[in-house]
Amino acid sequence: QVQLAESGGGLVQAGGSLSLSCQIRSVSGRPFSGYKMGWFRQAPGNERDFVAAISWSGGSTYYADSVKGRFTISKDNAEKMLYLQMTRLKPEDTAVYYCAVDRSLGVVEFGPGAYDSWGQGTQVTVSS
Secondary structure, eight states: OEEEEEEOOEEEETTOOEEEEEEEEEEOSSOSOSOEEEEEEEOTTSOOEEEEEEOTTSOOEEEOTTTTTTEEEEEETTTTEEEEEEOSOOGGGOEEEEEEEEOSSSSOOOSGGGOOEEOOOEEEEEEO
């Protein structure tokens, strides 16, 4: 079981920036190794959508087309932290943002069903 906690959401004007953090607070079972991690978001009435993902090593990153070039995902395995730097924010980026962990072996997945642990979410609101 992995417990995750996001922080850093808030209200920002369009064109502004926000940084989200996700702390992995506890891990039971398998050692904390080989995990793939991702960010997803969910706006009211919408499904939970993929935003970005990162391999265990951090050497491979993946982004939804809608955020490519504006968002940057990164991680610090030693500190058990995941980050999402968001720039040039748009009103359509407004959503609850979730960090997630995929402890399975293999390639990075983009569907929420592949991720087995989730944070509680943090609200990001972008005003026009």
